Amino acid sequence: MVENRPFLNVLAHFVLIVGVALVAFPVYIALIASTHGPYDFMQGIIPLLPGDQAVHNYSTMLSAGMSTSGAPPLETMMFNSLVMALSIALGKIAISIISAFAIVYFRFPGRSLAFWAIFITLMLPVEVRIVPTFKVVADLGMLDSYAGLSIPLIASATATFLFRQVFLTIPDELMEAARIDGAGPMKFFKDILIPLSRTNMAALFVILFIYGWNQYLWPLIVTTKPDYYTVVAGIKRMADVADAEPQWNYIMTTAVLAMLPPVLVVIFMQRLFVKGLVETEK
Template sequence: MIQNNPVGRLIAHVILIIGILIVAFPIYYTFVASTQTLQEILRPPLSLLPGGHFWENYSAALFGGVGRIGGVGVDRLLFNTLVMALGIAIGKICISILSAYAIVFFRFPGRMVFFWLIFITLMLPVEVRILPTYKIMVDLGLIDTYTGLILPLMASATATLLFRQFFMTIPGELVEAARVDGAGPWRFFKDILLPLSKTNIAALFVILFIYGWTQYLWPLLMTNRNDMSTIVIGLRKMISFADADTEWHLVMVTCILAILPPIVVVVLMQRWFVRGLVETEK
């Protein structure tokens, strides 16, 4: 047995707590700032305890129509981001589960070619084909549309690979049994495969939701109109003005509102998320 070392364990706790303080501090600080008045924020150092303007600032940001973001309210930006994140997460899961199903449970000419065509897209992130992709979006008239924000990000090799890997572990006897019982491909998919994939789908959903919510380059290129912008881009536009006329207290509120939904998703779905993350990438 390893000797039971209470001192070592105490040091471990101390280091972990310091680590958590470092990790949490920027978020906590922003939260504190979001409850102060503009004057208090502009006069550092800021107090380490939340101020008394929580309701005032949050209702001003949510319902007062923060005119700073080109006349578009925070609610609209949050809605756009939610549509984008949900669209990408659900869309990606749907199309990749279908293509993984085709690749694993059917034999047809060109199967491996298609698999490689999907696999290679891992090596073509948006960043390496920015301009030509932008041009295609303009040609298709998809600028400033939800379709434009969601559709091009829906094809994902990683999700397809994950489902493929999982499907390959499903014993052939199960397929055989289903076929003997007269189940067709659709029945098998709906009644056997989907229920078995539940955990994988949940894990992927968390990862993809966050992927969609935190996108930056894509919405930056795809949206010109402020009312189609996402919250992250809107926030960037809010702080891009000269320091003098930025309403920092409302910026801080917007910041908290922008990071809260994905944090809630991660913390609430932690179990699936952690498993999915560690298994997906391996």
């Protein structure tokens, strides 16, 4: 039984408040910076109070005439990020759930070896294999394309492992009952396994969407045409200006707008996300 000690309650709330403040402070700085003009940052001092240029900054970044910001139109970058994030999230879920289905429900030589070979790839992130991956993508002519942005990042050992754990919790009697009723492997997969995995798929979708949306290094390498810039890579290119001062008001405005889609995904899918992470019994 946990004792109700006022001091421990105060300490716990203090630690939580400090943690939230540390996480939220950079977001607050970006939000405040997006309300100031370009000359408010010349002295190297970051303002801590809102300015009076918020309407001008946001209207400029949301309009078509954005040549002064040093980046392509914001809607183009946001659309590219959306395509990339959705392709990665849906592709990872589709490939991982099929891989886990094959590993759990099919008996073939080397089944365990196949699973552990997939699992070991967790130790090889894209940053480690970026040179050979870039060479393959370049040889296939996929630079400056949505396929080049998404396909190399689709395979996921983590999602395969999670779906495998979900399938292992499903009773074997359910599979035997489906077999007695005449259901083949694909019908069992489509009519039973997928419905039972919907909450887990939703939780993974949130994680993988944010993972794809926040990709920085890979889009920066495989895109050279502004038409395929993602919003994260676009922010980097906006900050790297030659013979001029970066327009931090536009950069921070873009950063704030870039945070909105992942935040909206988390908000609208919060219940499914939490349920998919904590649900253990089927």
